Every structure is written in structure tokens, then in C-alpha cells.
Amino acid sequence: MLNRSIRLFVALGTAIFLQPTLAAQKPEMQTAEAPPDHGIYDKSATGVFYVPEDLLTEHQQIKQRFDELSSERFRDPQKAADHLDSFDDVLKELREIESKIDEVKVHVQPFEVFSRRETQAFQLGDAKQVVITADDVILRGWNGKDIKCVIEKFVLGTEEPDEAEFDAISVQHELRVADDLVGKDKASREEAEKRHSEQNESKASSPESRKMRAELLAEIQASYAMYQPLQGNKIDTLKIVGLTFQEGNEHLSGRTKSPGGAGTFGGFWKRSAKVTIYIPACNHVAVRGCMVAVDIKSLDANLILTAHDSQDRSYGKNFSVKDIDGNVTVDEAPIRLIHGVTGNVTMTQTDEVTNTGTMHSRGLRTSSSPPPDPTSVTDVNGDFKGHFVRADLRLESIGGKIDVTNEYGNTHLVVKQPLSAAAHRIVSHSGIIHAACKDAASVGVPLNAFTQVGTVRVALKQKELADKSYSTNGRGWYGFQPPTDGFNFQALKRPHQAWTNASRDDGLDLISSSGVIVVAPPAAD
Secondary structure: OOOOOOOOOOEOEEEEEOOOOOOOOOOOOEEEEOOOOEEEEEEOOOOEEEEEHHHHHHHHHHHHHHHHHHHHHHHOHHHHHHHHHHHHHHHHHHHHHHHHHHHHOEEEOOOEEEEEEEEEEEEOOOOOEEEEEEEEEEEEEOOOOEEEEEEEEEEEEOOOOOHHHHHOOEEEEEEEEOHHHHOOOHHHHHHHHHHHHHHOOOOOOOHHHHHHHHHHHHHHHHHOHHHHHHOOOEEEEEEEEOOOHHHOOOEEEEEEEOOOOOEEEEEEEOEEEEEEEEEOOOOEEEEEEEEEEEEEEEEOOEEEEEOOOOOOOOOOOOEEEEEEOOOEEEEEOOOOEEEEEOOOEEEEEOOOOOOOEEEEEOOEEEEEOOOOOEEEEEEEOOOEEEEEOOOEEEEEEEOOOEEEEEOOOEEEEEOOOOOOOOEEEEEEOOOEEEEEOOOHHHHOOOEEEEEOOOEEEEOOOOOOOEEEEEEEOOEEEEEEEOOOOOOOHHHHHHHHHHHHOOOOOOEEEEEEOOOEEEEEOOOOO
16 A cells, blocks of 8 residues: 555656655545445555455455465474475465456546646766666666656546646656765765865864764765765756645545445545656666565666665565666665576665554554565576565576575575586575475585574485584584585584685585575475
């Protein structure tokens, strides 16, 4: 469900901006009727989606089973490890019924929707670098030379609106050095610090205060590190204008009702827009926000996705990236699907995006968060590096090195072809690590699976993986690794080296400190 926000569908490609729910200005109430015996499924910028109640009930039942299994995966890893296939089956059911709903859902709109379609074009700057600030993003690549924006403008009302309502909506483009968006380059930072020192030369400062300032500057710079290639350059910046309360947009109230079914009462912005932005092949595209929905496809550029300057968030929406010719860097944006990347993928999601809440019962207040949505990364030619606080992560067809820290989450690695010659690792404090492989030889590198206080299960033969236990560096480890002839010092050091990501020989290291590790052939399709 959308809250307050900017929604932008950008199609290297497309963009929708919905703005914050501010104080309404004398809303004119309108009511629309949905088909009989229909329930509420979702909301859009201009209306509400209804589906037959029997189908909605079926969806809710499947969703409840999915949520229960999801909770079990994080509440009881030992039990969940026995039901890995059940979770996949229910997830498949959920996707199937969602597809069925998409075919029959009815869009009910309390107001008449007036629309205009316009096109704006901007010449791509010499740096061939684009920065877009938006929470709801659709990007599509294209073969043209310019940045082209196809804007679908929507105005709600009961009669034909003034042209000024449509004219107020547009895409604003600037070609500039965007220190405010991507940070300063090294030369600019040094010059700014030099000026600061000269201005404060007469003021005494303690070593402690100088140290604190240096640490603060380093922290600020680290937060802009992913933008380093864009710093100091004249880059193309894009944003949509005309949709905020301050820019003259109004908030209207409307009702929808299904006879014998459900009804709604809610607010809609008078103006909204769907902006399709086509961007040609370029060096970098950075999207800042990314917390409502992300749909990016067929982009010929290095892609950077961050949660910087996000104004809104949603849960359970589409967050997907497909067919990228370049590298992909994700910094706290809740991307749930990455498929088809020619370069490397780097993901950092240590600030979990779930709809947390507090319950009151029997004199106790309980604050908790639901399980995370599944995240899938497949068909990556380069390396995959990920750091997650709690992801439900699936990896398949990773061509380069795998380096995953999934602190309290679950990781499912599907091995259908040998891994590259590298020191791969998947580590977790308490999550499930499931490696689906035909046998040890099919992995392509030596496989090691160890825990400190958890459980390791392998469905492979003793000659492939032998049971071992070690105590090194103040930690005890037990699990399985390739058999050795007699004592092997490198084998003894392996679990701790993998846990700390120290230098080590090629191999696949699965380390869950207190969780469950499962190594078994993949389930039959």
C-alpha cells in the first residue's frame, strides 16, 4: 500500500510520482461502484483494484500458508530445514494465483480521469552519466541518442480540467555537477577542507576535535562511495515537478463500494503522472530513492541503486532488475530480483525493509518484524558480493566469485554448473544455508560445511565429504569437508579462515554459526 511519496516510473524507461498526503483542500467526495461480491486487492494512483471474493479468499489462504512457512524459516531453522521443498511449492502457488488475479482484477475509479500524453527530449551529456531521484522506478534502455521522456499526465475531477493542470506536470532536466546528489570529488573535498582550515586558523582546536572532524568527514565520504565515478562530472539529473502540494496539487477524497462485497474510503491526488524515460547506452545510471517499486530492464550502463533521499516506502511490490549490460550496485534499496547481468553484482541490505509493528496483549507490548520477501539473483556473469542482515536469498548461475554474509537470513545456492576457480563463501550467524548440488564433484571446487553450535546435514557419500571437528582461534567447528590423508593443517584452519574471510585456497565454504546447513541434490522439477 502506498503511503506519502513521489512515485516515478523511469524507463530507461518509466516513472510515476505520487506525493505526500498533506492536508486536503475541501475534497469533493465522489463514489464509484465495483462489481457485486468483489473484495479489495490493491490501490493505484487513481482508483482501487477489486477481485471476486472467492478468488481473494483463495489468495489470502495461500498467502497465510506462505507467511507461516516464511516465519518458520526464521523462527525455527532446524524444523524449516525439513520443509525446504514445501516452501518452494507454496511460493509457486502464490505466484500462480497472483497471475490469475492480474487477469481478472477490476480497476474502480471514484473520479473521472482526464489524461494527456506528451514527449520531452534532452541531449545526453558528454559524461554519459544520469542521476534520477525517485521512489517508484521503471527503467528501460533504448537505441536512441537522447534521453526521451514520454509523460502520461492524469488529472482527476468531475469535469474537463484547465490546461494549466496538465502544464504544471513536467520532467525537469539539468546538466550540472551534482555535489548535493553524489558527493564531492577528491579535489573539491581537499579544497573545502583547506578553506575550513584557513578560516579557523586562529582558533585553537584540540587533537580530539580534529580527530572527530576527520572521522565525520570520512563517514560522509563513505556514504557517497558508490557514486565515486560520477563525482566532479557534469551529469544529467532528472526529476518530475508539479505533483506536490507546494506545487499546487490537491488531495481529493473518494469512495468505492462493491454490492455484497467490500468498500473503501480514501484519498487521491488530483494530479499524477506516469513518465517513461528512455535513456541510451551510457556509462552510469544512478537511481536514488527506490523504496516504493523498482522495475529496470535492458539497460546498457553500470547501474547504482540507493535508498538515499527516499520519501516513501511500500511492502511486497515489484523490485526487479533484469538484463543489465554492466555492473549493478545496490545500497540498501530493497531489490528482490536480479537476473541477467554481464558484470559484477554488489548488494548491501543491512537495514531491513519490512513492515514492523507493535502488538499489545496481556500487559505486554511486543515489537517485531515479519519475514523478509524472497530475493533471487540469477544469471550473473561476474562476481556476486552481498551483505544482508536477514535475507531470504536464492542464488543460481553465478559466473564469478560468490561472497555472501547473510547474518540472520537464509541462503539457497543452486549449483547446476561448476563454480569458478575462487574462494567462495556463504556465512551466517543463525540462518539456513542450502546448497543444492548433484554431488561434490559438480561444485567444481572443494566444498566445506561447518557450524559452531548448529546442524550440518549432507546427502553426499563419505568419500566425497568426511565428517571433521576442529578447535582453532578460540572457536570450535564441526561439519564436513573433503577427506584428507592424515592431519592437514590447511584443512584445520579452513573454517576460521572462511568465517573471517581470510586468504585461502579455492573452495566453497558454507558456515552457519548456530543455524542449519544442508548439502543435498536439488529437488526434482
